[in-house]
Amino acid sequence: MIYVVGGLALAIIYTAAALGIAIWQTDLHWFGDITLACQVTLSPLDHCRLDTIAVGWETLAGLCLAALMLITTLLLAQGRQTVKRWALPPNTFERSILYRLFIIGVLTLLCAHFVTRITGPDQLGRLAMIEREGIFTSLENLCWPILLQLYVTDRSRIGRYFALTLLLVVASLAFFRGTLLLILIFGIGFYLLDFIWHILNRRNHWKRYRPILTERLIFGIVVSLLLIPAVITDSASRKAYVLSGQSTTDISSAARQPTSSLQTSDPNITQKPLLPTGLGERQIMQRIMSPLYHASMARKLADTVPPPTAWDGLARKLRLSKQPNLNEHLYHAIYPSHPAGQTTSLFFGEGAAWSSAPPLFWIISAVLFLFLLALAGERVGIPIGLLVGLAIWRGYTGGLIDILPSLMLQIIAITLIAKPWMKRMGALR
Amino acid sequence: MKGLQRHLLQLMILLLIGMTLLQSTWVYLQIDGAHRLRVTYHKHLPPNCFPLEIQRRLKQHLIKDVPGITSNQIVISSFADKLYLSLPEISKPRSFYVTLESILNEQIKCLSKEIFSLEETNLNQYGFRLNQIESIQVNSPRTLDYVSILINIVFCLFLARVFLKKTAQPPK
Numbered sequence: 202m203i204y205v206v207g208g209l210a211l212a213i214i215y216t217a218a219a220l221g222i223a224i225w226q227t228d229l230h231w232f233g234d235i236t237l238a239c240q241v242t243l244s245p246l247d248h249c250r251l252d253t254i255a256v257g258w259e260t261l262a263g264l265c266l267a268a269l270m271l272i273t274t275l276l277l278a279q280g281r282q283t284v285k286r287w288a289l290p291p292n293t294f295e296r297s298i299l300y301r302l303f304i305i306g307v308l309t310l311l312c313a314h315f316v317t318r319i320t321g322p323d324q325l326g327r328l329a330m331i332e333r334e335g336i337f338t339s340l341e342n343l344c345w346p347i348l349l350q351l352y353v354t355d356r357s358r359i360g361r362y363f364a365l366t367l368l369l370v371v372a373s374l375a376f377f378r379g380t381l382l383l384i385l386i387f388g389i390g391f392y393l394l395d396f397i398w399h400i401l402n403r404r405n406h407w408k409r410y411r412p413i414l415t416e417r418l419i420f421g422i423v424v425s426l427l428l429i430p431a432v433i434t435d436s437a438s439r440k441a442y443v444l445s446g447q448s449t450t451d452i453s454s455a456a457r458q459p460t461s462s463l464q465t466s467d468p469n470i471t472q473k474p475l476l477p478t479g480l481g482e483r484q485i486m487q488r489i490m491s492p493l494y495h496a497s498m499a500r501k502l503a504d505t506v507p508p509p510t511a512w513d514g515l516a517r518k519l520r521l522s523k524q525p526n527l528n529e530h531l532y533h534a535i536y537p538s539h540p541a542g543q544t545t546s547l548f549f550g551e552g553a554a555w556s557s558a559p560p561l562f563w564i565i566s567a568v569l570f571l572f573l574l575a576l577a578g579e580r581v582g583i584p585i586g587l588l589v590g591l592a593i594w595r596g597y598t599g600g601l602i603d604i605l606p607s608l609m610l611q612i613i614a615i616t617l618i619a620k621p622w623m624k625r626m627g628a629l630r
Numbered sequence: 631m632k633g634l635q636r637h638l639l640q641l642m643i644l645l646l647i648g649m650t651l652l653q654s655t656w657v658y659l660q661i662d663g664a665h666r667l668r669v670t671y672h673k674h675l676p677p678n679c680f681p682l683e684i685q686r687r688l689k690q691h692l693i694k695d696v697p698g699i700t701s702n703q704i705v706i707s708s709f710a711d712k713l714y715l716s717l718p719e720i721s722k723p724r725s726f727y728v729t730l731e732s733i734l735n736e737q738i739k740c741l742s743k744e745i746f747s748l749e750e751t752n753l754n755q756y757g758f759r760l761n762q763i764e765s766i767q768v769n770s771p772r773t774l775d776y777v778s779i780l781i782n783i784v785f786c787l788f789l790a791r792v793f794l795k796k797t798a799q800p801p802k
Contacts, residue, residue: 274789570781
């Protein structure tokens with residue numbers, strides 16, 4: 202359950218940081234994307250900021266209440282845990298046909314993605330590459346949480362390291378820094394924390410666990426040394442790309458300069474000179490604050506423009522419809538000329554668009570739903586803690602409906618892989 | 631079962647029941663009117679023109695012309711090629727919004743001259759056109775409300791089960 206608590210803690214920390222920056226940054230003229238989001242609802246920037254701060258407080262309150270319920274329940278329900286820790290058997294890799302099929306599928310996918318990448322035309326921009334390799338990225342986004350779950354659950358060393366190797370290949374092909382960071386946080390950070398917690402509860406077995414802990418620490422450091430520079434290099438290259446002015450289609454280019462005075466709430470504001478310094482910091486601050494502004498925009502826009510329904514969102518995620526989902530709808534409102542993209546409107550935006558009650562209720566309910574799912578998995582012995590923890594984080598940013606289809610597919614995959622073992626252990630009758 | 635644990639569980643169950651009741655009450659007994667008026671205008675504006683000034687003037691006009699309406703009750707947004715107005719349901723005839731269309735067009739012409747320095751010949755291609763006036767039910771319970779209440783009830787039942795199991799345990 203450490204992954205579930207960790208996912209929620211991550212959401213709370215992120216919201217607190219975003220709220221802090223939103224309160225601190227009173228002049229929004231330097232944040233191009235945020236200014237554009239405010240313009241959709243025709244809000245003067247200071248009003249927009251105050252609305253967003255209110256959204257931040259409500260989101261934080263909802264998440265903290267959910268965390269309080271979750272932790273209290275975990276503490277009170279102690280002793281009724283039925284899941285076997287390190288649930289998959291040591292011999293999964295050798296014996297499970299479904300596991301082998303899954304691994305073969307992932308290997309085929311990665312090879313196909315790699316071949317597409319190297320055979321692609323030179324001088325292709327980042328957005329064009331994302332569009333070209335979109336199908337591979339989507340499938341990899343579906344697979345890597347399963348690999349991560351296998352990595353933290355599998356008892357066999359070979360199975361664990363094989364999953365880790367595939368994860369690193371996925372990370373090397375990924376376009377988004379978020380994937381790398383989530384692998385680091387959940388696969389290294391929370392994994393070690395979980396193991397340390399496990400040892401602390403069994404103090405008498407310290408000598409037995411020490412070599413395993415040492416080995417995991419070493420692996421954690423090695424993987425961090427591989428991924429952290431990759432994240433830094435990617436960020437630096439994007440900054441150079443934006444500064445060079447080539448990024449005319451990149452949304453972050455809007456942050457390069459303040460918006461025109463015609464587009465702001467105050468017509469007397471004159472255009473400020475472009476500050477060459479502080480671009481990176483501004484971009485990071487903008488990136489952190491944006492979800493709160495998107496959520497605020499979702500609430501205001503829902504009052505006037507009918508949003509796509511939850512069913513539209515589900516159908517879109519399952520590729521059954523071409524109608525935009527809520528986040529695509531919001532993205533289109535901000536960037537009408539951009540062909541594709543999604544905002545991050547949080548649980549809050551989802552609640553504001555599709556519920557008539559205050560979004561606070563939906564924030565709590567969405568977290569509780571995912572928590573109940575993790576408890577149910579634990580009850581029947583399916584190891585889905587990490588998947589649900591990741592879903593809390595991803596759902597927090599994009600909404601529950603956005604992640605529900607992929608989460609269900611991932612849970613089905615893990616269940617099928619774990620099924621032979623579960624039958625043997627009598628967990629399934 | 632320890633006393634503190636029992637009290638905590640009771641508190642949690644009460645909190646959840648309270649939250650569910652509050653949400654249900656909120657959903658069914660909303661103070662704000664159940665219907666709102668949505669007026670949609672097609673818009674075609676000069677490039678990069680964003681009508682914040684128009685919004686301000688429009689709000690002023692509506693507040694002046696419709697007694698009892700406040701600034702907070704008027705929501706205006708711009709999406710794709712349309713301008714959306716959301717207002718409390720008021721008994722204004724369609725002609726009122728047609729008049730509003732001409733006022734909007736006058737304002738955009740003024741702004742285009744003042745800010746964009748557009749020539750008179752170019753001004754005619756920009757403006758607003760009334761598209762739709764509809765009455766929408768805004769505060770009716772929606773699917774997500776039912777889902778949310780259901781999740782709360784299930785979680786509450788789960789906690790009640792834990793509570794009953796704990797109370798059934800013999801003291802150590």
